[in-house]
Amino acid sequence: MASETDVKIITVKELVKKIFNHEDVFIIDARNTDDFDDWKIEGKNVEIINAPYFELLEGVDSIVDKLPKDKEIYVVCAKGGSSVFVAQQIAEAGFTNVYSVEGGMKAWSEHLEPIKIGELKNGGDLYQFVRIGKGCLSYLVISNGEGAMIDTSRMLDPYEPFLKKQDLKLTHVLDTHLHADHISGGRKLADKFDAKYYLPPKDANEVTFNYEEINDGDEYTVGQTTIKAIYSPGHTIGSTSFIIDDQYLLTGDILFIDSIGRPDLAGKAEDWVGDLRTTLYKRYKELADDLLVLPAHYMGIEEMNNDGSVSKKLSALFQQNHGLNITDENEFRKTVTENLPPQPNSYQEIRETNMGKIAPEEEQQREMEIGPNRCAVR
Template sequence: MAIAMINAKELYEKINAGPLFILDVRNPEEYNDWKIEHKNVSSINIPYFDFLEDNEDNYKDLPKDREIVVICAKGGGAEMVAELLDERGFTVSYLGLGMIEWSQFYHPVTVAAKDNMKLIQINRVAKGCLSYMIISDGQAMVVDPGRHTEEYLKIAEQENAKIVDIMDTHCHADHISGGPEISHKTSGTYYISTGELQGADLPHEPLEKYDSIKVGSVDVKVLAVPTPGHTPGSTSFLINDKYLLSGDTVFVGGLGRPDLGGKAREWAQSLYDTVFKKLADLPDSVMVLPSHYASPSEVNDNGYVGALLGEIRKNNEIMRTENRAEFTEMVVATAGQSTPPNFEEILQINIGAVEVTPDKAAELEIGPNRCAVHHA
């Protein structure tokens, strides 16, 4: 039998096509911390080194009636195990560059295409990171881009659009922003709230100077009052009064964690004001499009992560807790749980204080999103 090497895009297509069995041969700690999860995926963890022993028990729980996809960290171990399975008559393929490649896979989905505007959500599936491109009249704005800048340049080229604006809703803690690099490559303007930069001298245009920024004929409203809580300078963007790019402030299933700056109780107060004062006037019909998600179940029937603000208010307990003291205690109770690994170093990179190689950047970003912790 032939052993097929597949890439991340092909794996994503297999996952969405129907039931898939994954054999993950990384060590148990890596598997338990971060693995491929989806309603269509069944997975088992048998470490690579177990297969170095000639023990047939390693194979007894593996199905012979369907394909097995073998996955490891970088691909080499998976290939070796796939060969052993092939020798025993299993139908097998393996992810060529492993979880490193899976971590860097982006999947674009069109959220809306009308009124001379196209809004695309770009899903970095393995990280649960979401970024956006707004296109109008041949111009494009990118919001919360990841560090793989070629993904955004490719989409802009496909859409015959020039990137003129790049926005970060806040200084991200779990992944490296591609905003400054896209700005350098396109001569587009990079926007972020100055308060997010901790005094660092990163070239940018301060978001706090603007009430509205236009791209083509689309009115991108920078909310007149910022939406702090997850970070002090978090800013949300309202597109055509219909779509709220909420950063890490409001998620489909909850609110952004306020504890990464070491001031959980203080920032929880800001988060309360954001929810019950600054966003209170937005109608239930606004579509919330966040910068992260915690589970594949948050992908809606249209293939993107988003929900009406009214649904989020209805379904999430903390969004209904109008008592300030109770709200604060609920938020603080979850503070400090599962902080993003390497978040302090990633923050330093994102404010321009530290530079790293692409290999080091990939190493720092390995692991799941841990910015969305307040769920219903």
Template sequence: MAVKAMTAKEVAQKVLNKENVFLLDVRNENDFNDWKIEGENFEYVNKPYFELIDGIEPIQDQLPEDKEILSVCAKEGSSIMVAEMLNEAGYKAAYLKGGMKSWSETLHKAKVYEDEEISVYQFIRVGKGCLSYMVVSEGEALIVDPARFTEQYEAAAKELGAEITHVVDSHLHADHISGGKELSDKLGAKYYLMKSEGAIFDFLHLEDHDKIEFNKVSVEVLAVKTPGHTPGSVSFLVNNQLLFSGDTIFISGLGRPDLGNKVREWAMDLYDTVHSKVAEIIDDVIVLPAHYADLDKEINSEGYIGSTLGEIRNRNNEMFTATKEEFLESVEKSASSVKPPNFEEIIAINRGVESADIDRLQELEIGPNRCAVHHTD
């Protein structure tokens, strides 16, 4: 009897529904500790599969008899073997189809906002902590900070009866491959990025556009005014109601400014951003970031990651009230944390100076996002 496969989308739904799941991760201990499937009500046992080749006896006393056990590995092969052994021993088991690679690539669509002029959707990359968006108005769609899984945005647009006509990246991403250029090439959509980010392919320069407008959408480009994570980081204020903040402002922190090895210089830019441009924006604006750190703490009651700017100010009060020197010291201390894996190669690919096949792209993106500092407890 074939062992049951559970898709990454099914697991993501269990995470979002806060279901109880018992997970047996058969990767190496270091890989498990660095990055795992996280759910508020998940239970875990980690045991490398090569220690289970002769049977599950070493962990049998840790396994529940009344719950389904989800076996997880990097690509799926080892987890199938372990799930089969579990079933043979009388347990109810399943394995994660595609392993942690598939977990890294799953997008969950959530509705954020709707009025008579626009509707807005968030795409939550549950296994990676990345967020992207679709803004729809009268049959046209804008994509903000897309992942490389362009077919998922195309399918969502088709379902909504829209055509993707505009694509924007808030900065040159360091932890994942952007789908911006591919969407532009495939669909003829207008693709916008800061020229100062150094991409070598053709695109529209955000420095030349104070606003991007189509149908009932007005996107104010806060360009060259919200640096911090990278020198060319921008934010997008849509219809004066929604702030797509990229990696500048998160729900529980700010973007880390140390990936260019200019920590203090870029931290000063980040301080000026927070205490000048952001200070001018009203509290009621909904902030929609490009990443999150803790799904359980940051997802709201409406099912998406976002919050009003006023709530974020209250939540991160020290960041918004610190003196410049206090702010710089705090950022420099946080900058000692582990950098995104493979970030230099990912940036080079996003810049267009390097390329990679699909297997390499998957390898580069494996792991959690590490683009933030200052997260609250």
């Protein structure tokens, strides 16, 4: 049997860098097939095969002919345990560059990669945090020593060292809406850094905590930069977009790069479809074409730019995004109420957590979030 020293370990951060750098990556996913089919590691140059752990207990003869001799091989499982065993089996079969992905898909789901989107007019920067394993996108506005976080993910560990390295005073933490597919870390981050937490009041009828209201037309000053709130319902009744520095449009879960938001996660699809169309076809039409759209989620790796960021000009989306080009209102209504993916895992429990109604333990929160992004109309 190969020793553990024959198997190298790679962190999720290192693997993400390879994917963002468009390196050829070969992965064996040792989870069961149902889990693999539901959600897997993706990338433009990623080749991945499913080989369940229990099928490899006696060796890897069944997959040897599928393994590349001239590439590094990365083995991933649910939490990083089984992958070490499978990697050892592969090493024993004569393959030298075999790695186990540390922490498995649990770590993949929780990794956040900060990417600089651009500079602000009066000095400062806008960063996008890409949660590649979940398709979530959050944002940090930096201006004159102050900062604002928007659509914060549950895990605060990746944000905190970044904020401290930038030597920022965090002044605002905002959520574009009450999220249903992931647990917001907004309130927790605001408490930790003595910042104010903001939420649209129309999404907050059932929340159990104090918050600052986000209303249409409100403006927030962060350093020398202005964040303007634009009421944009349709995904939720309170959904609000933000225009930053007259350059960037943060659309929350209303408009994505290759799709549009779904209106059904609060059981209100028929009620909210009209709001969704009004936001997309009227409110957004009145905005400047050259705004760079920055959504709160993305659906697939093909929506990423070469640096791993997710963005596109509003004018390009009006030309290319099918959801913005359905002229018949009845056809639009049918598309966004009938053409929906499965609802996110535990979405009702996630909504109640974000309302403050329940407070699941950390491991339970992690399990609630496992799986792909399902906030968009396909």
